[in-house]
Amino acid sequence: MTEHWDAIRRHWRLLGSPLCPPPEAVAAYERELSLQSVDVVLLGVTPELAGLGRTMLAIDESTAMISGIWPGDTASRKAVIGNWLELPLGDESAGAVIGDGCLSALDSSVARQALLAEIARVLKSDGRAALRAYASPQVPDDLQEVRALTLSGGVATFHELKWRIAMACAGGDPDRAIPVRAILDAFDALFADREALAATTGWEMPVIGTIDVYANSQTVYSFAPAATLVEEASRFFDRVRLAPTGTYGLAERCPLLVLKSPRRR
Incomplete structure (x- = not known):
């Protein structure tokens, strides 16, 4: 797995939308979550999202990705090594959690739900999350x-x-x-x-x-349909909805999964 992300890191400059969020998709996070005064947790080290939030803690299991594409730690942001399914955060400690394509980096519904449960655990009661999804159509293309x-x-x-x-x-x-x-x-x-x-x-x-x-x-x-992602997220959040992220190519299959009101287990 780490070798895969090291290879991705070496080719990062050649990647583009929809793999990387274009400016209109980045703006969607701010529009939906109002992050200016919020301490944000970022799943991964997506450089396009590094400027969001009052502060930012980025979490990634790949040292190669952190060293290769993270734009650098500052007084208000830093990146650390960590497992998304065991976030190095206390219960109800995060104001917001964001991620780009992170649900598709997991290989099953079980893994996606484990991540959603972990996001619900670390979010404050009034916290919110947004994950840009890569969502398949219900009927696969030929x-x-x-x-x-x-x-x-x-x-x-x-x-x-x-x-x-x-x-x-x-x-x-x-x-x-x-x-x-x-x-x-x-x-x-x-x-x-x-x-x-x-x-x-x-x-x-x-x-x-x-x-x-x-x-x-x-x-x-994995590329679950949007309806499946909503259903899975609704097991851990009382308020779940999809928000558009722009008009770039395939944007209709890349909605923000917006999550609020985490359920406590």
Whole structure:
């Protein structure tokens, strides 16, 4: 798992939306949670989110990600090594918890619910959380239709294509989970000629090549539908809703899961 994130870190500068939150998605966190005067816990070290909150504590299990993409500790923010499922925080100690794509970094409904339970544990009674999700449609896309949409110019970025392929391939699994190696295999089957894909779409070859970090990875992602995420979160929060994050490519599948009123176990 740590090797996977080290590989991601080495290619970070080549990534873009929807994998990384564009400015309009970053603004959605502030719009939904009003974070200016709040002490924020960030799941991961997403650099685009590092400026949010009065203070910020970022938690990531990968030293490579912290050293490679975190913009640096300051008087008001720092990053520490930690496990999201065992957050190094006391009960009811956090004013807000945010994360970008963190639910998809987990491989099952059980793991997602463990994270949601942990967020509920650390949040103050009036605290709130927002997690930008990568949510599959209820009916999975057909891979050939994804290919046709791409070649007709209907896919904005290569990273959007990766997620469309991943969501389509994960559709047959109960947890909507998929080994990342299977995303690469499906891509190669659809687009055997990468130079032709680059010529058709205008995407640069090094950007297309970022998918090769999946080749030797044991990591499994999940892409649960939005309705499933709401249902899972409602077991731990009394107030759960989805909020839009913008108009960038695939934004309709990247809502904020907004969580308030944590339930106490």
